Amino acid sequence: MLNILFLCSFRLCSTNREKSFKGFSLFYFLSMHKLLILWLVLLLLGACQNTEQKNKNVQTPRLNAPEFPKEIQWLNTPKSYQLQDFRGKIVLLDFWTYGCVNCYHILPYLKKLEKEFANELIVIGVHSAKFDTEKATAQIQKAIKKYAITHPIVNDFDSKIWDSYAVKAWPTLVLIDTKGKIVLQKSGENFYETFRNKILELKKTETISTKKFDFSQKTIPEKSVLNFPTKIITDAEGNLWIADTGNHRVVQISPEGKILQTIGSGKQGFKDGTFAEAMLDEPQGLALKNNNLYIADTRNNRIRKADLKEKTLTSIAGNGTRSLIKNFTEPVQSLNSPWDLCVQENTLWIANAGSHQILYYDFLTNKTFWKAGSGAEALYDSNNPQQSAFAQPSGLFAQKNLLYIADPEASAIRVFDTKNNSLKTLIGKGLFYFGDADGSPETARLQHPMAVCKSENLLYIADTYNGKVKTFDLNTNLVKTLISNLDEPNGLCIFKNFLYISNTNQHQILRYHIQTQELKNILIH
Numbered sequence: 341m342l343n344i345l346f347l348c349s350f351r352l353c354s355t356n357r358e359k360s361f362k363g364f365s366l367f368y369f370l371s372m373h374k375l376l377i378l379w380l381v382l383l384l385l386g387a388c389q390n391t392e393q394k395n396k397n398v399q400t401p402r403l404n405a406p407e408f409p410k411e412i413q414w415l416n417t418p419k420s421y422q423l424q425d426f427r428g429k430i431v432l433l434d435f436w437t438y439g440c441v442n443c444y445h446i447l448p449y450l451k452k453l454e455k456e457f458a459n460e461l462i463v464i465g466v467h468s469a470k471f472d473t474e475k476a477t478a479q480i481q482k483a484i485k486k487y488a489i490t491h492p493i494v495n496d497f498d499s500k501i502w503d504s505y506a507v508k509a510w511p512t513l514v515l516i517d518t519k520g521k522i523v524l525q526k527s528g529e530n531f532y533e534t535f536r537n538k539i540l541e542l543k544k545t546e547t548i549s550t551k552k553f554d555f556s557q558k559t560i561p562e563k564s565v566l567n568f569p570t571k572i573i574t575d576a577e578g579n580l581w582i583a584d585t586g587n588h589r590v591v592q593i594s595p596e597g598k599i600l601q602t603i604g605s606g607k608q609g610f611k612d613g614t615f616a617e618a619m620l621d622e623p624q625g626l627a628l629k630n631n632n633l634y635i636a637d638t639r640n641n642r643i644r645k646a647d648l649k650e651k652t653l654t655s656i657a658g659n660g661t662r663s664l665i666k667n668f669t670e671p672v673q674s675l676n677s678p679w680d681l682c683v684q685e686n687t688l689w690i691a692n693a694g695s696h697q698i699l700y701y702d703f704l705t706n707k708t709f710w711k712a713g714s715g716a717e718a719l720y721d722s723n724n725p726q727q728s729a730f731a732q733p734s735g736l737f738a739q740k741n742l743l744y745i746a747d748p749e750a751s752a753i754r755v756f757d758t759k760n761n762s763l764k765t766l767i768g769k770g771l772f773y774f775g776d777a778d779g780s781p782e783t784a785r786l787q788h789p790m791a792v793c794k795s796e797n798l799l800y801i802a803d804t805y806n807g808k809v810k811t812f813d814l815n816t817n818l819v820k821t822l823i824s825n826l827d828e829p830n831g832l833c834i835f836k837n838f839l840y841i842s843n844t845n846q847h848q849i850l851r852y853h854i855q856t857q858e859l860k861n862i863l864i865h
Contacts, residue, residue, distance in 0.1 A: 402521035405431075405514070406504035408494060413477060415467075416484050417492040417555040423520060426462050428549025430542055431516040432535065435466045435496075435507050437474050438483035439748065439788055439805070441677055441693050441732050442529050443511045445662065447487055449532040454491060457539055460548045465493040468502040470510070471774060471788055473805035479828070482845045486568045486586060492555045515539070518546045564847040565599070565864040566591075571636075571680060571791070572842050572849065573626045574835040580862075581626050581633060582842065582849060583831070588620045590635055590646070595838075597849070597862040603633070603646050603653060610640045610660065618653035620644070625680035625736070627688060629703070634688055636678040643678060643690065643701060643708075657690075657701050657708045664695045665710040668726065672699055672708040680746075680791075684738040684758065691733040691745065698733060698745070698756065712756060712763060719750040719770050721763045728763045730754070731771055735791035735802065744799060748788040751775075753801060753812065766799075767812060767819060776806045777819075784819035786810070791832045795854075800839060802829040809841060809852075823852060823859060 407423050414420045423431065434450060436443035454463050469475040475497040484493060496502055505514055505525070513531045515524040515538055524538050567586030574580055579600060580593050589604035604620045605611075611619035623644075625636035633646040634656075642658035658675035665672055677694030688701040690708070697713030712725035713733070720729035733754075735746030745754040752768025767781050775785030791802035799812040800822070809823040809832070823841070831842035839852040849862045 402517070402523060405516045405520050405522050406501070409500055412501070413495045415477065415481055415493040415495060416465075416489060416557050418557060421492070423516070426553075427520060428518050428547070428551065429462050429553075430457070430460050430518060430539055430546075430548070432461060432463045433466050433505070433514040433516070434463060435468055435502060435505070435510065435512040435514070437468060437470050437510050438480065438487070439471060439474060440510045444487070445529050445677065445694060446511055446513075446531065447489065450491070452532070453536060453539070456536075457543075459550070460543060461539060462553060463491040465489065465491060466496050466501050467493055468496040468499050468507070468510075470772075471805050473787060473807075473828075479845075482828075486845075490556070517542055518548060566847045566849070568844050568847065569842045569849060570830040570844055571625050572831040572840055573628060573833050574840070575628055578835050580833075580840060580849065581628070583623045583626055583635070585622050585624060585638075586847075588622060590620070590623055590626065590633070591864075593849075593862070593864060595851075595862075597864050599864060603635070608639075610637075610642070612644075612654050613652065615646070615651045615653060618644075620653075625678065625682075625691065627681040627683045629683045629688070634681055634683075636681050636690070638677050638679060641675045641677065641694075643675070643681070643688070656706065662694055664715045665692070665697055665699065666715070668710055672710055675699070675708075679732075679734040680736045682736040682738045682743075684741075684743070687758075689736050689738060689743055691736050693732045693734050696730045696732060698730070698743070711758075712761075717749060717771070719747070719752055719765060719768060721754075721765055723760070723762045725761050725763070735789070737793045739794055744792045744794060746789045746792045746801070748790055748804065751786045751788060753786070753789065753792055753799065767801075774805075776803075776808075778810070778821055779819060780817060781812075781819070784812075790830045793832045793834055795834045800832050800834070802832050802841070804828050804830060809839070826850075 467480050477495050509527040512527045517523045566584050569582050570585045571583045578595050582591050584591050587606050588608045589606050591602050592600040603615045607619050608621050609619035620637050621639035623635050624638045627634045631648050635644040637644045642655050645656045646653050659673050661674045662676040663674040676692050678690050679693035680691040682689050686703045690699040692699050695715050696717045698711045700711050701708045712728050713730045716729045717731050718729035722728040731747050731749035733745050734748050737744040741759040743756040747754050750768050750771050751774035753766045756763045774787045777785040786803050787805035789801050790804040793800050797815045801810045803810045807826040808821050811822050812819050826843050827845035829841050830844040833840050837854050841850040843850050852859045
């Protein structure tokens with residue numbers, strides 16, 4: 341019995357071997373009745389041995405997937421459903437919000453799964469907003485069109501579904517089996533292989549329903565030359581270059597709105613070649629240097645160079661994959677959703693929104709390097725570029741040695757001194773501090789600003805989710821609303837007395853006369 345008691349006590353104290361030897365010495369001083377009591381206690385504790393191994397072999401029972409509230413609003417489908425309507429199908433829930441770059445990244449992988457498992461899988465987007473504007477059904481519907489989403493979406497505006505699934509981050513994916521049980525839940529972009537393998541496993545072990553669901557929402561195409569235009573710049577003659585993002589091309593127009601030339605066939609994809617045959621995928625940022633137009637080919641994770649003399653498009657940076665940049669000295673091979681560009685002497689600055697970093701392309705060496713941003717998504721200023729942090733930088737404007745940055749997920753405007761390597765926040769307090777307020781930098785609030793430009797002492801800010809253009813006077817240190825009633829403006833530029841605005845969700849380019857305050861739509865023709 342002493343040996344048995346010793347072995348049991350040894351396993352009981354196995355977290356600290358020193359305690360086990362102390363336990364061994366005590367056995368020889370215990371009386372027999374005390375040993376009997378100890379033996380009974382050990383029996384009540386389950387005899388201790390092999391506990392860890394037994395736990396490994398016990399499978400956690402699958403939890404029932406919480407049902408959606410009956411009053412929830414369904415989008416991108418002509419009718420409403422309950423999860424129980426999909427019994428017999430495998431269901432994948434995508435918790436997302438449309439301003440989140442990580443959610444943007446996973447959309448192609450969701451489409452791959454929908455295509456491969458068209459008869460077995462139903463994908464449902466659960467839109468759980470971060471920003472107030474993202475809660476509006478009308479804005480979600482526009483985002484669905486912008487990203488060409490075909491699966492149904494529910495507007496979880498009050499985060500009830502989010503809470504019922506204990507979701508903590510965007511994006512989060514939840515896989516539900518044919519009986520309505522949760523079989524997998526994972527946050528982050530790296531989900532595809534894990535979920536695909538689980539779906540293949542479920543196909544082998546479960547009976548899949550053959551019932552068809554027609555989610556296609558019949559919509560009348562909007563008549564507009566541009567389709568969700570984003571970034572805009574002007575050339576020396578006052579002509580505008582526009583990232584016609586939804587049409588996967590770049591267009592040049594005259595100040596009166598006449599199309600002068602087009603870069604890209606309009607087909608979504610990746611292909612170098614002549615302007616007519618080349619392919620882009622949701623281009624955004626633009627920058628001019630000499631006779632070349634540089635394009636942030638966002639979905640392709642590349643920088644493209646359009647030779648305006650030869651009329652050809654080539655790739656100069658990025659290999660099509662995404663990654664976090666970790667080495668200051670080695671040339672960067674992989675970009676991560678480059679969102680905006682600007683030129684400063686021999687440097688092409690790149691807002692690498694997907695990794696929350698600032699990069700630059702050196703025209704002298706034709707190589708790309710990391711400049712600032714640790715890769716953490718945060719609002720953190722530092723004199724050490726490696727330690728600073730951004731929150732999805734998406735708008736750039738350079739003047740002399742200063743680089744102004746629109747940092748939307750922190751609702752902030754930052755300024756980076758490229759010579760002193762110091763970063764300073766001009767407006768903004770953090771990832772969850774946003775609103776719509778003018779005033780001093782301490783009290784002013786923005787909501788997901790996507791662009792910034794400068795003229796004299798004024799910064800012009802596309803306060804995107806507030807549907808406004810605001811100014812920040814660098815002399816008086818005051819933020820003021822300049823233009824209201826816009827629909828998620830994403831681009832700004834100035835030429836002489838005019839401020840040009842891409843009114844993205846209305847597919848418009850607006851021209852504002854800074855002196856007379858006249859605002860008009862440039863008709864593209």
